Amino acid sequence: MAGSPQSGVPQVRNTVFRKMTHVYSVRVYYEDTDMAGIVYHANYLKFMERARSAWVREMGIDQNQMRQRGLFFAVRHIDADFLIPAAFDDQLNVCTDVQSVSGARLILNQSVMRADEKIFSAAVTLALVGADGKPTRMPEAIQRNAIKWL
Amino acid sequence: MAGSPQSGVPQVRNTVFRKMTHVYSVRVYYEDTDMAGIVYHANYLKFMERARSAWVREMGIDQNQMRQRGLFFAVRHIDADFLIPAAFDDQLNVCTDVQSVSGARLILNQSVMRADEKIFSAAVTLALVGADGKPTRMPEAIQRNAIKWL
């Protein structure tokens, strides 16, 4: 029957539902390594934050202006798997997907790839906080933009 | 018989079941803060790692000797809640408990306290890896020591 979900155009719907992924490139430098000869584990959080800042900048959101109004993105929760070590000079890609967005929080899936190999993976929950450190409703612009990446 | 160690004395049993907690003190410096005026989120991972290294050192395990044999503790998983921001000059305590220990991995619960306030909390899974980056069986000394902290 025309218009029924069964008879429709799944390839269009697939397109609509295909997740967009933001890709950000990171080179490993001396400062990122530790005496085990690999990337120090805490530095993956820096790599993810660089990718988030680039993603937000490319959306047209200016974190310097946000800061002047006392608004900051705050990391609330990170659940991270350290899968394979990275080494000096490695060229890595941080891939960022939106898992969910609401007025109160944004949940991202971020992974670090070395060529086709996933070496790190995390779910990161962010909130927007005001000058008083209290959570603030995400501006509609941020919600609208983040939704595009769902 | 009343009063005999065998028949009475729940306080002994309490001792047996009372969890031991390792406490490590951290002062917040400029390097730890970011432009939001608070501790940069990734730095809590550094604070936890300092506490783990102090704990391991106090157990009599020498990570320099381990390194000469190509052995390193590797962080496999972190599930972290960032509860309350910390600020410059704050005096923090990192509390470390063993959640579980096996031949293959060690799971710790680590939290950061500011006086009586819990400001950060995480479960951290560690493995021991050899020179080839492959997981290695934890030496019995480490297992025995970690078990004491269960």
Add this chain to the structure above:
Amino acid sequence: MAGSPQSGVPQVRNTVFRKMTHVYSVRVYYEDTDMAGIVYHANYLKFMERARSAWVREMGIDQNQMRQRGLFFAVRHIDADFLIPAAFDDQLNVCTDVQSVSGARLILNQSVMRADEKIFSAAVTLALVGADGKPTRMPEAIQRNAIKWL
């Protein structure tokens, strides 16, 4: 008798010549090392800054209050010699001496010692800057305190 220690003004000379040195202790952790297996060179600047903050705190100066008034110490110049590498678990002392103090700037000599061995040495010039980023006259309290350490 002229020129004899007995007849002179030893208390003045003692005051003049006795240099006070502030000593601050640092332990080397994983985060401080790099893949060369030693302390990453930039981290000596962090160690010096921790020592300066401790020194200023012990003088009774509250950098959080300064910050609320838009006042910050800014590093203007560093001339540093990296003499001997430090390794994981090393217990280091950062020694801080005042070289000179004026209304506009404070010059410190800071060195890092491992037992009796000097492994790092630097001259650090600091200014006080206001909310506009412009240099500000050091409050007399700071000058008075710093002078005591000359």
Add this chain to the structure above:
Amino acid sequence: MAGSPQSGVPQVRNTVFRKMTHVYSVRVYYEDTDMAGIVYHANYLKFMERARSAWVREMGIDQNQMRQRGLFFAVRHIDADFLIPAAFDDQLNVCTDVQSVSGARLILNQSVMRADEKIFSAAVTLALVGADGKPTRMPEAIQRNAIKWL
């Protein structure tokens, strides 16, 4: 007249004498800032090191291979002027010139530019050290390459 500066090939001499400058781009992220709202001073040393590593990589020198042979570049001396603060999201260029090169050491002039404004400047002395931590003669390839940048 043959051989006279007037009649010769000044364009070649110009080429020979024109200093080559290596330019490396850095974006300022959250991790680079401190509670004063500007780039934390020690991080300029990281920016310079990233630029040096990129420069060395572009010369065809592989620091991972060097490391396997126990060879590392060690920073011996830094004389640095912190001229103007940088802020979050700033796009900076690290400019690197060779000041001098010998079998024993390499002296670079490195500055950080924000558009046309010089915000940081340093002279950096590097040595090559072997597995024993002792200085080693720079391989001719490094000397030859570095000379090209004089």
